[in-house]
Amino acid sequence: MSTGLAERIRAESARLAALCVACGECVRACPMTAYAAGVEAAAPNAVAAGMRDVLQDGEGTPEARAWIAACTRSGVCSPACPEGLDAAFMLRLAQWRAKGALGTPPLIPVKEDTQYSPKVKAFARLTLTEEEQAKWL
Numbered sequence: 001m002s003t004g005l006a007e008r009i010r011a012e013s014a015r016l017a018a019l020c021v022a023c024g025e026c027v028r029a030c031p032m033t034a035y036a037a038g039v040e041a042a043a044p045n046a047v048a049a050g051m052r053d054v055l056q057d058g059e060g061t062p063e064a065r066a067w068i069a070a071c072t073r074s075g076v077c078s079p080a081c082p083e084g085l086d087a088a089f090m091l092r093l094a095q096w097r098a099k100g101a102l103g104t105p106p107l108i109p110v111k112e113d114t115q116y117s118p119k120v121k122a123f124a125r126l127t128l129t130e131e132e133q134a135k136w137l
């Protein structure tokens with residue numbers, strides 16, 4: 001992972017986490033909660049707060065980590081966000097971070113994936129201008 005991209009992930013994580021009010025609407029909308037241990041029994045706002053914690057260098061809660069790991073990029077969460085945040089991108093950032101993309105020990109299981117870094121870059125390109133790509137990737 002390039003230093004620039006790591007900085008970008010940190011900056012976007014901090015920006016979005018500061019705007020998130022942890023209302024839990026993204027969790028309520030998510031079709032994957034049934035496949036994430038403990039999430040359906042947990043309060044949605046607590047799960048969202050745990051996801052936000054991961055974006056802020058924390059470890060989240062077990063339920064938040066299970067939710068982050070279960071994300072399949074359905075994108076259903078983004079239109080559900082009353083704050084107009086790209087919740088799907090937040091989950092993506094949280095998943096990268098939880099997998100140790102910033103050099104910290106993984107918080108969720110990581111499958112050996114030789115294409116992990118190229119995939120992160122490919123996804124990041126979708127959200128960056130050409131100028132930002134030149135700077136960050």
Ligand code: SF4
Nearest residue numbers: 020023024026048081
């Ligand atoms: S719906 Fe939006 S504001 Fe509410 S917890 Fe999810 S990302 Fe945060």
